[in-house]
Amino acid sequence: MTSPYLQEYLTFQKELRSFIYRLVAHRQETEDIVQETYLKVVRKIDSFKGEGSFKAWVFTIAANLAKDSLKARQRWGEDWMEVVKDAHVEDKTLLAKKFEVSRTSEHGKYVIREHINYCFNCVSKTLLLTNQICLLLKEVYNFKIQEITLITGLSEGKVKHAIANSRSDMNRIFKKRCALVNKEGVCHQCTGLNNRFNPDQNTQEEANKIKMIRESRRKNHDELLNLRLQLVKGIDPLEAEGTDLHNYLIENSPEWAKSRLETQ
Numbered sequence: 001m002t003s004p005y006l007q008e009y010l011t012f013q014k015e016l017r018s019f020i021y022r023l024v025a026h027r028q029e030t031e032d033i034v035q036e037t038y039l040k041v042v043r044k045i046d047s048f049k050g051e052g053s054f055k056a057w058v059f060t061i062a063a064n065l066a067k068d069s070l071k072a073r074q075r076w077g078e079d080w081m082e083v084v085k086d087a088h089v090e091d092k093t094l095l096a097k098k099f100e101v102s103r104t105s106e107h108g109k110y111v112i113r114e115h116i117n118y119c120f121n122c123v124s125k126t127l128l129l130t131n132q133i134c135l136l137l138k139e140v141y142n143f144k145i146q147e148i149t150l151i152t153g154l155s156e157g158k159v160k161h162a163i164a165n166s167r168s169d170m171n172r173i174f175k176k177r178c179a180l181v182n183k184e185g186v187c188h189q190c191t192g193l194n195n196r197f198n199p200d201q202n203t204q205e206e207a208n209k210i211k212m213i214r215e216s217r218r219k220n221h222d223e224l225l226n227l228r229l230q231l232v233k234g235i236d237p238l239e240a241e242g243t244d245l246h247n248y249l250i251e252n253s254p255e256w257a258k259s260r261l262e263t264q
Contacts, residue, residue, distance in 0.1 A: 005045060005054060009038075012055050015141055016062055018236050022121055022136055023066040023129075025250045027238065033069065037062040052150040056143065060151045063133055073254075076125035078173055080257040084249075085189060087260045094256070098248070105244030110198040112206045115190050116180070117235040118246040120228060122253070123173050127166050134159050135166035139229045171221045174228070181216045181224060 016037065021030040040061050048057050077083070088094045102108040124132050133152060137143040138159075143151070148159045179185040212227035219227065237243065 002045070005041075008054055009041065009058065012058075014236060014239075016058065017238055019059065019136060019141055020062055020066055021237055022124065022140075023063075023132065024069055025121065025125060027247050027251070029069060030238070033062060033065045036065055040065075052147055056147040056150050059137070059141075059143070063151055067129060067133075070129060074258075075128070076122065076254065077257065077261075078123075078126045080126075080253060081119070081122055081177075081189070082186060083257045083260050084253050085187075087256050098245075101248045102245050105248075107241055107243040108245045109241040110193055110245060111241050112190055113210055113231060114235060114240045114242045114246065115193065116210070116212070116228065117232050117237060117240070118242075118250065119178075119187075119189070120232050121237060121250060123170060123177075124166075126173065127169055128162075130154070131162045131166040131169075134162040135170075138163050139167075140233055167222065167225060171225055174225070175221055181213060 013034075017030060017034050020033050020037075021027065024030055024033065037058065041058055044061075048054065088098060102110065124135065127135065130152065134148055134154070137148045137151060138145070145156055145159055148154075149156055152159065154162070174181070175185070177185045177187040179187055180190045210231065212224055212231060215227065216224060237246065240246075
């Protein structure tokens with residue numbers, strides 16, 4: 001790879017890693033795909049014709065590798081987070097392991113705003129993969145619609161439709177789930193986990209620092225989703241204070257959920 005392209009690649013490498021991580025939800029797999037993406041970019045750099053940005057071209061390669069990796073996996077169920085929570089309530093070994101990760105990991109701290117980001121990652125995993133990719137590219141990584149058509153191979157109309165469907169599904173799920181915002185959802189994990197893993201952190205004080213929560217009574221669900229997305233944009237899921245704890249949870253949630261559902 002020539003020096004100008006290498007320098008440009010380095011400017012968005014962290015974004016690329018976090019994008020892949022939000023898709024595959026596994027740290028080592030993310031690093032493997034990042035490495036494979038880089039090697040493909042080096043090998044194929046002569047085929048880049050400049051029809052779109054170099055960044056969009058690299059993200060195309062990464063997105064295709066992530067899709068190949070995810071091809072044989074089951075899409076996340078909308079109730080999996082609740083199923084996993086119930087599994088930990090009933091299985092003291094699972095709960096003890098979660099405490100061990102939190103206590104012994106360098107980045108095992110529980111922070112509410114990071115957990116909101118983690119929750120977003122989990123909920124986005126319930127979307128159709130193409131819809132999730134379009135939503136992330138547009139709303140988290142600031143790609144233009146035309147760039148997303150190049151990355152995904154979809155028409156402009158299909159990209160816009162995928163984003164609209166994703167937003168609709170996310171709004172529906174968060175309206176039903178997020179007790180932190182609407183006070184009526186089924187999920188109280190933000191406050192419950194705070195009390196268990198970081199009792200010195202005042203839940204209400206920390207929550208009130210988050211614009212999405214402060215303005216929850218004055219905003220509609222679409223506006224609240226925009227505020228949630230603003231928060232997500234500001235957090236690198238691989239370099240946050242609670243990275244190790246949240247990575248442990250998101251990597252193992254599919255296995256925990258499937259195991260519990262099989263025994264019910």
